[in-house]
Amino acid sequence: MNEALAETAERAISQLSGLRFSKGHGTGNDFVLIADPEGMHVISPEQVAELCDRHRGIGGDGLIRAVPSRLIDEGRRLLTEHPDAEWFMDYRNGDGSLSEMCGNGVRVFVHFLLAEGLAELPTGGSLTIGTRAGVKTIVRTADGYAVDMGPWEFIFPAEAAARAMDSLVSADGLEVPRPALSVSMGNPHTVVALAELSELEATRLFTAPHVDPKPAHGTNVEFVVPSEPLVHEGVGTVTMRVHERGVGETQSCGTGACAAAVATRHWAGQGAPDAWHVKVPGGVVGVKFFTVADGHEHVELSGPATIVASGTLS
Numbered sequence: 001m002n003e004a005l006a007e008t009a010e011r012a013i014s015q016l017s018g019l020r021f022s023k024g025h026g027t028g029n030d031f032v033l034i035a036d037p038e039g040m041h042v043i044s045p046e047q048v049a050e051l052c053d054r055h056r057g058i059g060g061d062g063l064i065r066a067v068p069s070r071l072i073d074e075g076r077r078l079l080t081e082h083p084d085a086e087w088f089m090d091y092r093n094g095d096g097s098l099s100e101m102c103g104n105g106v107r108v109f110v111h112f113l114l115a116e117g118l119a120e121l122p123t124g125g126s127l128t129i130g131t132r133a134g135v136k137t138i139v140r141t142a143d144g145y146a147v148d149m150g151p152w153e154f155i156f157p158a159e160a161a162a163r164a165m166d167s168l169v170s171a172d173g174l175e176v177p178r179p180a181l182s183v184s185m186g187n188p189h190t191v192v193a194l195a196e197l198s199e200l201e202a203t204r205l206f207t208a209p210h211v212d213p214k215p216a217h218g219t220n221v222e223f224v225v226p227s228e229p230l231v232h233e234g235v236g237t238v239t240m241r242v243h244e245r246g247v248g249e250t251q252s253c254g255t256g257a258c259a260a261a262v263a264t265r266h267w268a269g270q271g272a273p274d275a276w277h278v279k280v281p282g283g284v285v286g287v288k289f290f291t292v293a294d295g296h297e298h299v300e301l302s303g304p305a306t307i308v309a310s311g312t313l314s
């Protein structure tokens with residue numbers, strides 16, 4: 001970083017001096033967390049990027065601001081139908097860009113709300129929060145939290161139905177472009193199937209994979225290898241690496257794990273299970289498909305959430 005950039009970075013953070021923060025992660029997908037109960041801290045994209053910088057900031061794949069839904073436009077819109085969604089997860093990627101949704105982020109966000117005494121989640125109860133991809137309902141599990149992520153959708157439905165793939169993805173380390181399927185979990189994902197773990201290891205994700213055609217607002221790209229056998233005791237397992245839009249390679253991606261399970265189940269065809277384990281570099285998350293009262297299929301994401309530190313910006 002040159003001197004001018006370093007100065008801009010320091011200025012960006014110093015403007016937030018005195019602000020309390022926490023740092024947390026879900027299976028290694030890490031976030032800077034800021035509670036903003038009065039809705040006073042609109043953090044600019046530059047400030048987000050500096051706070052998430054691993055050398056000059058706190059470091060994180062993204063930043064989550066906890067703000068009351070009534071104090072942010074996107075939250076107010078949800079309150080008419082969901083008055084119980086008191087808190088809104090204002091999520092930014094590490095480069096400062098907005099994303100509609102973050103699956104690991106939801107668990108860490110709820111864990112943070114509870115740790116800060118801002119919300120309660122009694123055993124056997126649930127908590128509803130607002131996000132840019134609608135409301136999400138969370139319950140506790142033995143090892144963390146399970147989130148009803150809502151319905152999934154194919155981004156290119158006609159192609160997905162006709163050919164089980166809708167795009168080609170090239171990445172450094174892979175000799176030829178690979179077929180892929182694009183799935184929305186509120187945010188966009190493109191899932192690429194690889195045959196062998198050795199191919200997954202050989203894939204280099206320092207630069208963004210090339211996706212053709214690419215979803216309109218960019219995409220997160222998941223590379224998955226089905227386990228052999230794919231299904232054991234009714235649970236399907238895949239191993240995944242991810243290149244996240246607005247971040248780069250991360251240790252885990254919750255919405256990406258959901259998209260990976262959607263695509264693999266689609267490829268596996270009739271009889272494929274509704275319960276999945278997705279192994280990521282930072283751990284394992286669970287994905288389940290279930291049908292809700294109105295007949296729609298929803299996706300549940302489960303996994304741990306940890307707060308590792310809290311402090312004050314100097």
Ligand SMILES: N[C@@H](CCC[C@H](N)C(=O)O)C(=O)O
Pocket residue numbers: 029062093098099100101102103104105187188220244245246247250252253254255256
């Ligand atoms: N890591 C997240 C996804 C974060 C957003 C993503 N980078 C995007 O731009 O859509 C997750 O756990 O889902």
